Amino acid sequence: MSAFTSALRTPDLRKKLLFTVAIVGIYRLGATLPSPGVSYANVRACLKITEAANNDLLNLLNLFSGGALLQLSVFALGIMPYITASIILQLLTVVIPRLEQLRKEGQSGQAKITQYTRYLTLGLAVLQASAFVALARTGQLFNGLCDQNDPTYQIIPEATGIPMWLTLSVLVMTMTAGTGVVMWLGELITDRGVGNGMSVLIFTSIAARLPGEGWSIKESSGTGKFFLVLGLVLVIIALVVFIEQAQRRIPVQYAKRMIGRRMYGGTSTYIPLKVNQAGVVPVIFASSLLYLPQLYLQFFDKNTLKPYQVWIQNHLADPVSPLYIGVMFLLIIFFTYFYVSITFNPTEVAENMKKYGGFVPGIRPGKPTADYLDFILSRITLPGALYLGLISVLPNFFFIWLNQSQYQNFPFGGTAVLIMVGVGLETVKQIESQLMQRNYEGFLR
Amino acid sequence: MAEKDRPGDDVPGDDEVFADAAAGDEPDDDALVTSGAGGTAVAERTKDESPKTKKSGRGPFGRIGGFFREVTSELRKVIWPTRKELLTYTGVVIVFVVIMTALVAGLDYGFGKAILWALG
Numbered sequence: 001m002s003a004f005t006s007a008l009r010t011p012d013l014r015k016k017l018l019f020t021v022a023i024v025g026i027y028r029l030g031a032t033l034p035s036p037g038v039s040y041a042n043v044r045a046c047l048k049i050t051e052a053a054n055n056d057l058l059n060l061l062n063l064f065s066g067g068a069l070l071q072l073s074v075f076a077l078g079i080m081p082y083i084t085a086s087i088i089l090q091l092l093t094v095v096i097p098r099l100e101q102l103r104k105e106g107q108s109g110q111a112k113i114t115q116y117t118r119y120l121t122l123g124l125a126v127l128q129a130s131a132f133v134a135l136a137r138t139g140q141l142f143n144g145l146c147d148q149n150d151p152t153y154q155i156i157p158e159a160t161g162i163p164m165w166l167t168l169s170v171l172v173m174t175m176t177a178g179t180g181v182v183m184w185l186g187e188l189i190t191d192r193g194v195g196n197g198m199s200v201l202i203f204t205s206i207a208a209r210l211p212g213e214g215w216s217i218k219e220s221s222g223t224g225k226f227f228l229v230l231g232l233v234l235v236i237i238a239l240v241v242f243i244e245q246a247q248r249r250i251p252v253q254y255a256k257r258m259i260g261r262r263m264y265g266g267t268s269t270y271i272p273l274k275v276n277q278a279g280v281v282p283v284i285f286a287s288s289l290l291y292l293p294q295l296y297l298q299f300f301d302k303n304t305l306k307p308y309q310v311w312i313q314n315h316l317a318d319p320v321s322p323l324y325i326g327v328m329f330l331l332i333i334f335f336t337y338f339y340v341s342i343t344f345n346p347t348e349v350a351e352n353m354k355k356y357g358g359f360v361p362g363i364r365p366g367k368p369t370a371d372y373l374d375f376i377l378s379r380i381t382l383p384g385a386l387y388l389g390l391i392s393v394l395p396n397f398f399f400i401w402l403n404q405s406q407y408q409n410f411p412f413g414g415t416a417v418l419i420m421v422g423v424g425l426e427t428v429k430q431i432e433s434q435l436m437q438r439n440y441e442g443f444l445r
Numbered sequence: 446m447a448e449k450d451r452p453g454d455d456v457p458g459d460d461e462v463f464a465d466a467a468a469g470d471e472p473d474d475d476a477l478v479t480s481g482a483g484g485t486a487v488a489e490r491t492k493d494e495s496p497k498t499k500k501s502g503r504g505p506f507g508r509i510g511g512f513f514r515e516v517t518s519e520l521r522k523v524i525w526p527t528r529k530e531l532l533t534y535t536g537v538v539i540v541f542v543v544i545m546t547a548l549v550a551g552l553d554y555g556f557g558k559a560i561l562w563a564l565g
Contacts, residue, residue, distance in 0.1 A: 025552055032556040040564040207546040208553055234539075241534045245526035248519060275523060379512070379519040424538040 006435065013434050020193035023185050024204050030075035030181065031208070035174045037167040038072045038136075039157045046155065072136060072155065072171070074178040077128055079201055080288065082183050085120040087285050089113060090342060121183060122176060129175035131295070133168055195427035202284070203423040206416050233417060236391065240421040243387050247272040248380050250373070255357040273377060276384035277344055280422035282335035283392050287415050290328055293317050329389040336385035337378075346373035391418055 008014050034040045093099045093113070102109035136155045156171070158164060186197030193200075218226040249270035256263060293316040297309060305313065315323040350370035359365045363372045392414040526534070 021548065024549070028549060028552040029556050032553060032560055034560070034564070040560065203545065204549055207542070207549045210546045211550050237538060238531065238535045241538060242526060242531055245530060245534060246523050248523045275520075375515075376519055379516045380523070382516050383520055420542055421538050424541040425534065428537050428541055 007431060010435065013431065016192065016194050016434075017431075020189055020195070020200065023189050023193060023197075024200070027075065027182065027185055027201060027204060028208070030178060031073050031078075031205075033074045035072050035074055035076070035171050035178075037156055037171045039155060042157065043072070043155055072132065072175075074174055075182050076132065076175050077125055077179045077182075078205060079179075079182050079186060079198055081124040081128055081179050082117070082121045082186070082198065083284060083288050084124055085117050087289065088120060089117050090338075093342075118180075118183065122180060125176040125179040126172060128295075129172045129179075132175070133171050137168075195423065195430055199280070199419075199423040199426065202419060206420055232395070236395065236414065236417045237421050240391065240418060241425065243275055243384075244422065244425055246275040248275070248376060249273075250376065251361055252353060252358045253361050255359070257357055271349065271373075273344075273373075273380055274384070275380055276336075276387060277377070277381060278336045278339040278384065278388070279426075280419050281339050282332050282385075282388055283415050283418050285335045285339075286328055286331035287392075289331060290316070290324070325393050329393050332389040332392060333385040336388055337381060340377065340381050344377060346370040346377065349373060388418070 007017065034043070089099070093103055099113065099116075102112050105112075133156070156167065182201065186201050189195065189197030189200050191197075214226070249272055251268060251270050253268045293312050297305075297313055297317055315321050316327070318324055347367075347370045350366060350373060353359065353369065354365040360369055360372060363369050395414040395417070
């Protein structure tokens with residue numbers, strides 16, 4: 001508690017914290033504000049009908065857009081398009097030589113790639129916004145439970161005197177612009193606030209759904225099972241913290257150097273390689289990629305599906321099917337290795353060490369050191385990847401056992417817990433290091 | 446002082462490190478001999494592959510087994526958080542999650558009420 005007040009007493013840290021809170025406030029405001037053309041009263045009427053029958057896809061979507069989608073709000077798409085765009089671009093970097101070249105260029109190339117990601121985000125946002133508007137118009141947004149021919153339930157009322165095409169295009173434009181603003185808010189947090197903006201916003205979306213989902217578990221499964229779930233979540237949190245904190249420390253010795261009359265270096269430090277060097281990004285990537293089949297199915301009428309579409313529905317769009325769980329697991333392992341290989345470049349680290357006169361005892365500087373780092377990293381990442389896969393998949397089994405209809409309650413599933421703990425640790429550590437800079441005692445003693 | 450520390454520091458990964466360095470050196474010569482007139486890229490490629498094949502050159506199963514043995518040996522060198530660290534970090538994360546959830550729930554409730562009031 002004293003650490004918290006000292007954080008607030010530090011002027012620049014206080015500014016950053018308040019700035020982040022303010023941005024989160026704006027994000028939530030946009031997530032509750034309905035877009036023009038949407039009848040708020042009718043959406044509420046529809047929500048009442050569908051509350052009993054939960055819908056899978058919307059639950060996952062809402063995880064990332066924080067309950068906003070059901071109301072077709074200004075920030076309804078959240079940062080989902082941005083995540084999808086960055087996955088696509090990072091995968092393309094491996095395939096397209098020009099992008100690879102840009103990435104190697106350093107700062108300016110990275111800025112260019114970010115630029116491309118933003119354009120792609122807007123494109124995807126237009127696509128997704130029109131898909132959702134279409135879904136809302138056909139009534140499939142509420143799984144056909146809310147009759148769209150009945151004027152009292154029409155989400156986008158037709159009898160307004162304004163031509164329908166104009167209403168719809170304004171709606172799509174608003175939602176696309178909303179995505180752009182969310183993207184900007186995320187970058188503002190990264191630049192001037194606390195923590196990584198994108199992660200903080202995803203975190204906010206999940207946090208927004210926690211109370212409601214907790215309540216529904218308690219209502220449908222009873223108090224006993226509710227506390228059981230809470231206990232399980234605590235165990236998972238502790239487990240995630242345990243593994244996130246585990247490091248393989250590679251000793252690095254710095255050579256003594258005389259520059260003029262002064263002695264430099266001669267110290268020994270270490271390179272911390274985390275068991276899970278990739279963080280929560282692979283999980284976010286895998287779950288957003290696996291949401292694509294579900295999105296694809298939403299474009300078709302549930303009753304007239306072709307055989308292969310039925311197969312997709314039963315296997316790739318169903319979180320309890322063994323194939324879905326297996327694919328999720330494999331995707332997470334793939335993305336873990338992929339993301340580690342993008343973010344940690346052994347050759348570069350080895351070069352930097354060489355430049356400043358550092359070496360790993362017993363290994364020659366330069367290429368042998370890079371090989372050594374790569375050797376350790378590729379071995380230490382395997383348990384990390386398995387851990388990510390298991391944590392995000394296992395709770396699903398638990399929820400199947402708990403209650404057939406409850407497995408879709410994602411905020412208490414492994415993916416959400418992983419994201420929450422990962423973002424929490426990252427953010428708290430950043431605050432901590434800022435406190436340390438000013439010689440205060442931090443949260444983590 | 447640093448010199449005094451060094452022998453002690455080296456002990457944990459010592460034998461493995463030197464085995465690696467030796468394995469890395471030996472095939473280096475082999476590759477140069479065998480690939481003769483081949484480009485440098487070819488020589489480097491063989492240099493990369495050969496230490497692993499040399500270590501456990503007993504077919505694919507032997508190699509996979511070797512990989513897993515290396516994984517467990519690396520895992521043994523991992524420094525795990527202590528009990529105290531684990532409890533503090535877990536506590537801090539839980540507090541953070543609770544504060545953020547409360548904040549967002551409060552905001553959502555307020556904005557929801559406001560919009561309901563404004564739009565009916």
